[in-house]
Amino acid sequence: MPAFDLSGAKRSLMLCAAIALGGCATTGDRNPADPLERTNRQAFAFNEAADRGVLKPTAKGYKAATPNWFRTGVGNFFENLSSPATIVNSLLQGKPGEAAEQTLRFVVNTTLGIGGLLDPATAAELPSHDEDFGQTLGRWGVPSGPFLMIPLLGPSTVRDFPSDFVDRFLRPLFWFDIGGEARWGALVLDIVDTRARLLPLDATLDRAYDRYGFIRDAFLQRRLYQVFDGNPPESLLYDPLDEFDEELDEGLETEPGPDPEPESEPPVEPAQPPA
Numbered sequence: 333m334p335a336f337d338l339s340g341a342k343r344s345l346m347l348c349a350a351i352a353l354g355g356c357a358t359t360g361d362r363n364p365a366d367p368l369e370r371t372n373r374q375a376f377a378f379n380e381a382a383d384r385g386v387l388k389p390t391a392k393g394y395k396a397a398t399p400n401w402f403r404t405g406v407g408n409f410f411e412n413l414s415s416p417a418t419i420v421n422s423l424l425q426g427k428p429g430e431a432a433e434q435t436l437r438f439v440v441n442t443t444l445g446i447g448g449l450l451d452p453a454t455a456a457e458l459p460s461h462d463e464d465f466g467q468t469l470g471r472w473g474v475p476s477g478p479f480l481m482i483p484l485l486g487p488s489t490v491r492d493f494p495s496d497f498v499d500r501f502l503r504p505l506f507w508f509d510i511g512g513e514a515r516w517g518a519l520v521l522d523i524v525d526t527r528a529r530l531l532p533l534d535a536t537l538d539r540a541y542d543r544y545g546f547i548r549d550a551f552l553q554r555r556l557y558q559v560f561d562g563n564p565p566e567s568l569l570y571d572p573l574d575e576f577d578e579e580l581d582e583g584l585e586t587e588p589g590p591d592p593e594p595e596s597e598p599p600v601e602p603a604q605p606p607a
Contacts, residue, residue: 363545365479365489365552372481376544379483383527388534391527405449406525410518412441412448414462417502421463425471430461462558464499466492470559479548487551 366372395403415438422431437453437460444452454460469491470476477490488496500506505515540546556564 363479363549363552365476366548367478368480372479372548373544375481375483376547379481379486380543382484387523387527388531391524391531394524395528395531403525403528406521407529408441408445408451409448410522410525412438412445412451413503413505414499415441416504417465417499418461418463420502421465421468421499422461424465424468425463427463430463433459434461464492464495466495466555467559469495470555476552476555479552481544481548487547489552489555492555 363369415434418434419431419438422428422434437458440453440456440458441448441451444450466489474491476492480488480490480493482488482493485493505518510518537543537546556568
């Protein structure tokens with residue numbers, strides 16, 4: 333499952349983790365949040381081809397050529413760089429406590445953690461949070477809109493796709509002029525490292541009857557739970573099996589049943605001759 337930008341890669345990692353944990357995403361069913369399904373499937377096929385041809389082999393080579401401590405440091409570094417976006421969006425969502433905790437994590441990991449390569453904040457049991465501008469808009473009441481499968485970027489929605497650019501400007505790599513080559517190099521490293529982390533989960537996706545439907549439904553479900561901090565209103569939950577149950581109930585109500593058997597009359601006893 334390719335994801336070619338920083339925020340998209342992080343979302344894909346969380347998506348596959350949710351799938352691996354047995355989320356109740358469905359496959360191959362109608363979803364009212366996906367009116368552009370035909371176009372999205374074409375983009376998904378393109379992304380799959382790009383992943384098989386370029387990204388996945390590169391990730392396998394990267395994993396084989398680098399030690400675990402190096403990949404852990406790379407993951408810590410880019411995770412730490414996402415903290416400013418989380419801090420700002422936590423404040424915009426009215427969560428000053430989470431913003432303070434994430435700020436403390438960012439300071440500790442940036443200083444004691446050598447620029448974020450190490451993660452002493454986790455060792456100190458400082459909680460980590462994950463907020464983005466798409467979640468902020470969702471908390472403000474902005475609907476997600478139709479599901480989108482973006483070429484080279486992966487799953488998104490009409491609300492989340494432009495929001496990714498807002499979060500990108502909150503990353504420290506965009507605050508400092510480190511040069512175009514260094515910025516692109518960091519982008520590629522983050523993408524390849526994240527894809528390498530997804531390699532063990534490929535087998536889970538391969539078992540899905542409909543990979544596109546599986547990823548779409550899991551992504552939409554995860555985003556819904558993120559916006560509402562794990563407690564989405566039932567009115568917003570969608571399960572295609574519910575629709576099937578309703579259609580089945582309607583069919584049972586309208587389908588005529590078997591003709592009732594005629595009531596049998598009690599047998600007539602023969603008259604007894606007079607004594």
